[in-house]
Amino acid sequence: MKVIKVLAILVIVFSIAISLIFDGQVFIAPIAEKLAPGMESEDVMKVQQRLKNWGYYDGSVSGKYDLKTYLAVMDFQRVYGLPVNGITAKDTLEAMGLTTYAQSGAAMAAASKVSDEQLLARAINGEARGEVYEGQVAVGAVILNRTKDPRFPKTIAGVIYQPGAFTAVSDGQINVPLDPNSTVVKAARDALNGWDPTNGCLYYWNPATATSKWIWSRKIVKKIGKHYFGI
Amino acid sequence: MSIREKLLDFKRRLSDRKMYSIVIVVIALVASWGIYQYKHAADLRQELDNQYNRAFYDMAGYVNNVEVLLIKSLISSSPTRTAATLQEAWRQANLAQTNLGQLPVSQQVLANTSKFLTQVGDLAYSINHQSMEGKKLTEEQYQLIEKLHGYSVSLRQSLNDLQNQLSSGRLKWGELAKKGTKLFQKTSSQMPNQQFENIDKTFQDYPTLIYDGPFSDHLTSIEPKGLTGDNVSSEQAKQSVINFFGKDKVEAVTDIGKDDSSIIKTYSFSVKFKNAPKEQEAKIDVTQKGGHILWMLYNRPVNEEKINMDQAKELGRKFLEQHGYKNMVDTYYLKEDGTAVINYAYKQNDVVVYPDLIKVKVALDNGEIVGFESKGYLSSHCERNIPTPKLTMEEARALITSRMEILSSGLAIIPTDYKTELFTYEFKGKLNDRDFLVYINAETGKEEKILLIIDTPNGILTM
Numbered sequence: 001m002k003v004i005k006v007l008a009i010l011v012i013v014f015s016i017a018i019s020l021i022f023d024g025q026v027f028i029a030p031i032a033e034k035l036a037p038g039m040e041s042e043d044v045m046k047v048q049q050r051l052k053n054w055g056y057y058d059g060s061v062s063g064k065y066d067l068k069t070y071l072a073v074m075d076f077q078r079v080y081g082l083p084v085n086g087i088t089a090k091d092t093l094e095a096m097g098l099t100t101y102a103q104s105g106a107a108m109a110a111a112s113k114v115s116d117e118q119l120l121a122r123a124i125n126g127e128a129r130g131e132v133y134e135g136q137v138a139v140g141a142v143i144l145n146r147t148k149d150p151r152f153p154k155t156i157a158g159v160i161y162q163p164g165a166f167t168a169v170s171d172g173q174i175n176v177p178l179d180p181n182s183t184v185v186k187a188a189r190d191a192l193n194g195w196d197p198t199n200g201c202l203y204y205w206n207p208a209t210a211t212s213k214w215i216w217s218r219k220i221v222k223k224i225g226k227h228y229f230g231i
Numbered sequence: 232m233s234i235r236e237k238l239l240d241f242k243r244r245l246s247d248r249k250m251y252s253i254v255i256v257v258i259a260l261v262a263s264w265g266i267y268q269y270k271h272a273a274d275l276r277q278e279l280d281n282q283y284n285r286a287f288y289d290m291a292g293y294v295n296n297v298e299v300l301l302i303k304s305l306i307s308s309s310p311t312r313t314a315a316t317l318q319e320a321w322r323q324a325n326l327a328q329t330n331l332g333q334l335p336v337s338q339q340v341l342a343n344t345s346k347f348l349t350q351v352g353d354l355a356y357s358i359n360h361q362s363m364e365g366k367k368l369t370e371e372q373y374q375l376i377e378k379l380h381g382y383s384v385s386l387r388q389s390l391n392d393l394q395n396q397l398s399s400g401r402l403k404w405g406e407l408a409k410k411g412t413k414l415f416q417k418t419s420s421q422m423p424n425q426q427f428e429n430i431d432k433t434f435q436d437y438p439t440l441i442y443d444g445p446f447s448d449h450l451t452s453i454e455p456k457g458l459t460g461d462n463v464s465s466e467q468a469k470q471s472v473i474n475f476f477g478k479d480k481v482e483a484v485t486d487i488g489k490d491d492s493s494i495i496k497t498y499s500f501s502v503k504f505k506n507a508p509k510e511q512e513a514k515i516d517v518t519q520k521g522g523h524i525l526w527m528l529y530n531r532p533v534n535e536e537k538i539n540m541d542q543a544k545e546l547g548r549k550f551l552e553q554h555g556y557k558n559m560v561d562t563y564y565l566k567e568d569g570t571a572v573i574n575y576a577y578k579q580n581d582v583v584v585y586p587d588l589i590k591v592k593v594a595l596d597n598g599e600i601v602g603f604e605s606k607g608y609l610s611s612h613c614e615r616n617i618p619t620p621k622l623t624m625e626e627a628r629a630l631i632t633s634r635m636e637i638l639s640s641g642l643a644i645i646p647t648d649y650k651t652e653l654f655t656y657e658f659k660g661k662l663n664d665r666d667f668l669v670y671i672n673a674e675t676g677k678e679e680k681i682l683l684i685i686d687t688p689n690g691i692l693t694m
Binding site: 081133134137150151152153154158159162186189190197199200219221222223231 | 341
């Protein structure tokens with residue numbers, strides 16, 4: 001019984017200590033031009049939140065620029081072709097759609113462009129990360145072709161999250177973090193810039209794993225990598 | 232020890248009282264964990280169910296509104312009133328479609344319903360534009376709206392039937408979404424699928440409707456104007472590929488198939504280069520008619536940037552000229568991943584023809600062309616019959632708010648949502664430190680379009 005009492009007291013003391021540590025955190029909000037390891041601020045939280053949303057960072061949104069954040073920033077910089085130094089300076093902030101100057105039109109547009117790019121890149125990552133490069137662009141192009149077709153939702157998010165439309169969404173593969181060396185972001189950009197290796201296809205399927213009989217009633221236009229593309 | 236003996240041994244050990252209580256505790260723990268998980272899953276399923284229900288009821292509501300608004304638009308006699316009604320119908324149809332996209336029913340089942348909603352929206356949108364200019368509905372448009380109204384009535388009825396089944400609890404969305412269970416597939420899931428399929432069938436005869444909307448079927452099948460020349464063989468197309476990259480650079484060109492079902496039919500090739508690793512291949516599509524390059528993608532790592540934007544623009548322009556695309560001027564660009572995607576538009580006698588668009592991707596390390604896309608050019612390029620503008624530049628300029636400071640101006644042909652073209656004056660100007668492009672129709676003086684220009688460090692975007 002003694003042992004249990006001691007344990008219980010220890011647990012209580014620990015939890016109080018932990019809650020004190022977290023409550024005691026004061027977030028200062030400087031107008032940061034540059035965020036670097038060791039800093040602690042609300043701006044760091046914003047950066048962590050973005051990195052977390054996009055799957056580069058799996059730590060807590062603590063506002064502390066720690067090692068994990070530093071590594072996540074480096075991964076992000078690698079994907080975005082920025083100088084890889086782990087420091088969140090102006091160029092990195094802008095690439096994230098966070099800017100030091102007040103939300104100007106340019107920053108807002110850049111932010112909305114980044115979020116489209118990221119969502120499309122994640123969908124490509126979930127559906128076709130093992131595919132050849134133009135196969136990845138082709139999957140992105142199919143999603144964009146759907147937004148232009150009257151039979152489908154009109155937005156990128158609407159098409160991607162349409163129930164049952166993509167297996168990568170149904171089974172959560174879409175949330176798999178992007179590999180920094182992966183070409184999916186580049187492929188998403190090419191698709192958004194108008195490259196369409198499928199010449200206007202609306203469907204694709206893997207002939208080896210497709211379970212739907214209906215999909216075979218589609219007319220096959222092209223085969224790229226492992227996927228058939230059709231209309 | 233045989234299995235039987237082992238079992239007996241286990242039983243003997245259990246008869247020890249301590250063991251019994253331990254086993255009971257373990258079972259209790261596992262059971263409560265299971266109950267918790269089950270409840271949790273049930274909660275989530277309920278939540279999902281509620282969301283599907285909301286989307287469905289919302290959609291049914293919006294479809295009701297569309298139906299009412301369509302019939303109203305037939306009654307109102309003044310063009311402004313019609314415009315206001317149709318604008319609302321357009322908005323409601325859009326909302327209905329957004330909710331439709333959230334239902335867990337397979338896309339192929341809903342395709343035509345979705346298409347119907349889009350076309351109602353597009354029709355309303357285009358008639359709305361016409362009505363705003365004070366024009367009344369033509370007899371044809373009147374009949375078209377009447378026809379669409381008929382469809383919306385039957386859609387509304389089918390949705391109401393389904394709504395009754397859902398609210399009486401005979402159907403559940405969650406059961407539908409979970410396709411894995413065979414039991415559900417056999418019973419309840421078949422029913423709503425059929426219901427939706429029935430709705431769809433009633434619309435199957437309409438997709439050939441003709442109207443000037445952006446998504447109309449007949450417009451998407453328009454003959455590409457820039458696709459000139461005779462049909463070429465695969466061998467001739469291969470030659471075009473070699474000419475495109477340059478004989479001295481190409482190691483091998485492999486035929487990887489052809490596309491006979493798209494509007495622009497193509498041959499596909501993959502290209503290997505000398506002085507490049509084997510796995511680095513370019514992919515390229517060549518049109519079967521005329522042997523034009525439709526698109527090319529060459530994904531390779533880009534080294535340190537050595538070329539600035541002006542040099543890149545010039546390299547792209549020279550490349551186009553060498554390959555027979557004369558009079559192309561660069562318009563906008565975007566710098567990403569060490570490459571620059573530059574848009575080039577055709578220029579005919581000082582008029583920039585924006586629909587005739589070619590995108591060239593230049594690698595900024597050595598200036599190599601690593602991407603090419605000419606769908607816009609091939610779809611619309613031809614020598615236009617450009618009239619003399621009815622308005623002078625000064626007259627057009629006077630039509631723009633004096634608060635805007637004009638920086639530059641010129642003549643341009645721009646595409647519309649309806650795949651037609653407009654002859655306009657293009658003015659670039661500043662207002663409140665923001666850059667704008669304003670397009671004034673060179674023949675009627677109508678303000679056709681306003682674009683916001685966003686100058687980012689990586690390029691110029693428009694909105």
